[in-house]
Each structure stands twice: as C-alpha cells, then as structure tokens.
Amino acid sequence: MIRYFKIAVRQFLAFLCMLGACETALGADTLVLRAAENHPSDYPTALALKYMGTLLEEWSGGDLAIKLYTGGQLGEEKDTLEITIFGGIDLNRVNMAPLNSIVPETSLLALPFLFRSTSHMRAVVDGPIGDEILASLEPYGLIGLAYYDSGARSFYNNQRTIRSPEDLAGLKIRVQNSALSVAMVEALGANATPMGFGQVYESLLLGTIDGSENNWPSYESTGHYEAAAHYTLTRHTMMPEVLVMSEHRWQKLSLQQKNLIRRAAKASVPYMRKEWDKRVALSKEKVLSAGVKVIENPDLSLFTDAMAPVYKKFVTTEKMHGLLKRIQATQDASVL
Numbered sequence: 001m002i003r004y005f006k007i008a009v010r011q012f013l014a015f016l017c018m019l020g021a022c023e024t025a026l027g028a029d030t031l032v033l034r035a036a037e038n039h040p041s042d043y044p045t046a047l048a049l050k051y052m053g054t055l056l057e058e059w060s061g062g063d064l065a066i067k068l069y070t071g072g073q074l075g076e077e078k079d080t081l082e083i084t085i086f087g088g089i090d091l092n093r094v095n096m097a098p099l100n101s102i103v104p105e106t107s108l109l110a111l112p113f114l115f116r117s118t119s120h121m122r123a124v125v126d127g128p129i130g131d132e133i134l135a136s137l138e139p140y141g142l143i144g145l146a147y148y149d150s151g152a153r154s155f156y157n158n159q160r161t162i163r164s165p166e167d168l169a170g171l172k173i174r175v176q177n178s179a180l181s182v183a184m185v186e187a188l189g190a191n192a193t194p195m196g197f198g199q200v201y202e203s204l205l206l207g208t209i210d211g212s213e214n215n216w217p218s219y220e221s222t223g224h225y226e227a228a229a230h231y232t233l234t235r236h237t238m239m240p241e242v243l244v245m246s247e248h249r250w251q252k253l254s255l256q257q258k259n260l261i262r263r264a265a266k267a268s269v270p271y272m273r274k275e276w277d278k279r280v281a282l283s284k285e286k287v288l289s290a291g292v293k294v295i296e297n298p299d300l301s302l303f304t305d306a307m308a309p310v311y312k313k314f315v316t317t318e319k320m321h322g323l324l325k326r327i328q329a330t331q332d333a334s335v336l
C-alpha cells in the first residue's frame with residue numbers, strides 16, 4: 001500500500017514538473033509551495049491563497065512563494081489530501097468533510113445544526129477549540145494553518161420543493177466523501193450518494209443523482225443551480241474550510257519559514273471573509289435572477305429533530321463530548 005502511494009506520488013511530482021511547477025520554476029532560491037484548490041481562481045478561497053502567496057513573497061524577500069492549482073486540477077479533495085499526507089502537494093485548501101474519515105475530531109465541526117450563526121462559528125474556530133482541532137491533524141501528517149468561511153450548506157434538487165424531511169424521502173442526494181454526511185442525509189430519509197465535487201454537475205444532468213447540498217457560492221459557481229433549481233435554505237451544516245500543509249514539507253522548513261507561513265495563513269483569513277461576504281451576495285443575486293425557487297424559511301425543527309442518531313454515532317470519545325459542550329457554550333463573536 002505504502003509502496004503504491006510512493007510510486008503514485010513520484011508520478012504525480014513528474015506530472016507537476018511537466019506543468020512547469022518544479023521547485024526551481026520561480027528562481028533558483030525560491031521555495032515554491034504547490035497548493036491545491038478545487039474552486040475556480042475567482043472563488044474566495046482561491047483569492048485568499050493568492051493573497052497569502054503575495055504576503056509570503058513579500059515577507060520572505062522572495063524566499064517563499066505559492067504556486068496555486070485551482071479548479072481541481074490536482075484532483076478531488078479526498079485524493080489530494082492523501083497526496084498531501086504523502087508529500088506530493090505542499091498546501092491544500094479543503095473542506096472539513098473529507099477530513100472526517102482521517103481525523104475523527106474534525107467531525108465535530110461538521111455536525112448538523114451545531115453552529116447558531118456565522119459569528120458563533122467564527123468565535124469557535126478563531127478560539128482555543130479551533131486551535132485544538134487544527135493541532136489534532138498533526139499526528140496524521142497534516143499541519144493545520146487556518147480556517148476559511150464556507151457559509152451554510154442547504155439542499156437543492158431538480159425534482160420538487162423541499163419543505164420537510166418527507167419531501168427528501170427517496171431522493172438521491174449527492175454528499176461529500178464523509179460518513180457523517182452520509183448518515184445525516186440518510187437520517188433525513190434520502191438516499192445518500194457520496195461522490196467528488198467535480199462529478200456533481202454531470203450527474204445531475206444524467207439523473208444519477210436528483211440533488212446535492214452546498215452553500216450559495218458553490219451552488220452558483222458550479223452552475224448546479226441551472227441543473228437543480230429547487231433550493232431550500234436548511235442551513236444544516238456550517239462546517240468551515242481548512243488550509244492544511246504537508247508535514248513532510250513542514251519538517252524541511254526553517255523555524256523562520258514556518259513562522260512566516262503561519263502568519264501569512266492567519267493574515268489571509270480576514271481578507272477571505274470580506275471576499276466571502278461579497279461573493280455570497282453576488283451568488284444569491286445571480287441564482288435568484290435565474291429563476292431558482294428558493295424556500296427561505298423551512299420549519300427547521302422538522303430537520304433538527306432527526307439528527308440525534310448522527311450525534312450519537314459521531315461524538316464517541318470523552319474528548320469529543322468535552323469539545324462539543326465547549327462549542328455549544330461558546331458565545332457568538334459579536335457578543336464577546
């Protein structure tokens with residue numbers, strides 16, 4: 001298995017060199033960090049990584065730079081995460097969901113109806129709990145650098161209006177590659193179909209799936225709204241995005257380089273949040289003007305009531321129970 005991965009990583013590195021991304025590409029002394037991003041280059045997470053790269057180049061006097069591969073060029077999140085762990089990708093911006101099967105603690109942030117608001121989510125990830133969860137990635141070969149916003153995920157489909165779990169019954173709903181996402185959608189009575197982000201549009205057109213779930217900017221930027229025009233704002237999870245670095249690469253850096261990378265990653269967060277808020281507004285406008293049927297305020301109690309088994313299945317250890325209580329007790333950022 002390990003041998004297979006080593007060969008795959010070597011082939012992958014050769015492929016990157018073909019794309020012109022060997023370490024020496026920007027100048028003999030520049031260490032170029034390869035970064036994976038599955039959104040297009042104008043998406044807020046991609047803009048944040050570009051900004052981080054500019055800061056790094058400036059602060060390191062050209063010693064460090066980022067080469068960004070957007071639009072899923074390096075593969076689906078599940079695969080790029082494995083490659084990152086094995087050292088073939090240096091930086092990777094992923095959602096929490098594909099990390100759930102690698103690092104159990106990350107499931108906490110993916111729990112349905114956990115965060116009361118954006119400011120609650122931000123208070124949690126910006127504080128000690130956020131740091132503890134980032135630190136829990138390290139034994140798995142990943143260095144957690146920062147969280148980015150991902151808004152709230154809601155259901156969309158091309159069959160009917162969803163107002164309650166009964167309306168979801170029997171629909172084939174695509175989910176991210178996470179056992180928690182599967183359990184959540186099944187607890188609501190739908191058939192969960194895990195698949196990569198890049199396959200969703202075509203699968204909607206082909207009828208392999210009837211719908212999926214995501215935030216406003218992803219629903220819009222992927223064009224999913226054209227293929228599934230019923231959107232119900234269930235806001236069932238607010239799991240954030242996360243920027244991770246390969247521990248392989250990390251070990252080879254000087255203390256000064258590590259500090260610069262951590263600082264630049266943190267500095268990109270407020271920048272990202274501004275871009276995020278702007279993009280949510282633009283995406284909403286575009287989707288609404290395309291005539292998508294949006295149910296703004298479904299009765300959420302019908303959905304939350306079905307979630308107890310998901311909590312039971314995924315909050316398993318004493319450590320996780322403790323973290324969950326602390327998350328629930330965290331005050332919103334605006335009232336701190």
Ligand code: GTR
Nearest residue numbers: 094095150176197214215218
């Ligand atoms: C988006 C997220 C992506 C990816 C995608 C998905 O909101 O930003 O990284 O996880 O959802 O549904 O696969």
